[in-house]
Amino acid sequence: xxxxxxxxxxxxxxxxxxxxxxxxxxxxxxxxxxxxxxxxxxxxxxxxxxxxxxxxxxxxxxxxxxxxxxxxxxxxxxxxxxxxxxxxxxxxxxxxxxxxxxxxxxxxxxxxxxxx
Amino acid sequence: xxxxxxxxxxxxxxxxxxxxxxxxxxxxxxxxxxxxxxxxxxxxxxxxxxxxxxxxxxxxxxxxxxxxxxxxxxxxxxxxxxxxxxxxxxxxxxxxxxxxxxxxxxxxxxxx
Numbered sequence: 001x002x003x004x005x006x007x008x009x010x011x012x013x014x015x016x017x018x019x020x021x022x023x024x025x026x027x028x029x030x031x032x033x034x035x036x037x038x039x040x041x042x043x044x045x046x047x048x049x050x051x052x053x054x055x056x057x058x059x060x061x062x063x064x065x066x067x068x069x070x071x072x073x074x075x076x077x078x079x080x081x082x083x084x085x086x087x088x089x090x091x092x093x094x095x096x097x098x099x100x101x102x103x104x105x106x107x108x109x110x111x112x113x114x115x116x
Numbered sequence: 117x118x119x120x121x122x123x124x125x126x127x128x129x130x131x132x133x134x135x136x137x138x139x140x141x142x143x144x145x146x147x148x149x150x151x152x153x154x155x156x157x158x159x160x161x162x163x164x165x166x167x168x169x170x171x172x173x174x175x176x177x178x179x180x181x182x183x184x185x186x187x188x189x190x191x192x193x194x195x196x197x198x199x200x201x202x203x204x205x206x207x208x209x210x211x212x213x214x215x216x217x218x219x220x221x222x223x224x225x226x227x228x
Contacts, residue, residue, distance in 0.1 A: 033216070045215060105207065105209075107152075110158070
């Protein structure tokens with residue numbers, strides 16, 4: 001398997017623009033997580049899905065952020081409108097459902113977002 | 117609130133030495149504990165995962181242990197190499213809770 005695939009790897013945009021980040025989880029993994037990493041706050045969980053259903057979005061900063069998982073092989077994280085403070089690396093991770101296998105979590109390479 | 121602590125935040129060690137990284141957690145209701153490394157500008161790479169029923173896992177020069185009673189996990193690196201320089205993070209997963217709690221990481225530098 002190619003692992004968790006994220007795109008784009010780098011995105012530079014201007015304040016106010018819409019940003020869409022994409023993730024393809026590992027085939028067979030039913031849990032998908034979106035994280036944000038900054039120097040100041042470390043890794044923060046934004047939202048996670050089980051079987052394509054959002055389970056906990058309490059980490060989503062505000063209404064400007066939204067996430068979808070239309071099927072088992074694709075998820076998006078959208079920021080509209082973007083602000084400079086959204087600049088961070090956004091990671092997608094996947095694993096089997098809790099209780100299935102070892103529960104090992106795998107990360108994508110991340111999408112580095114810079115909002116000017 | 118669950119807390120996962122990694123001390124020290126940074127560590128420098130001469131090449132060839134053995135070293136131990138520490139991870140402490142406050143809630144003993146654990147499903148598994150996973151160790152990752154992160155190179156600058158990269159994603160997190162899984163190193164070892166210890167199930168709650170296990171006490172340790174080994175992969176090459178790496179050995180991770182888990183002591184639930186004391187709320188502690190260690191990552192032992194034998195015969196350190198410059199390529200081991202990275203940030204190491206531990207991550208705790210609870211039963212019945214998909215939320216994973218990450219430590220703040222230890223930035224390791226191996227001095228040639």
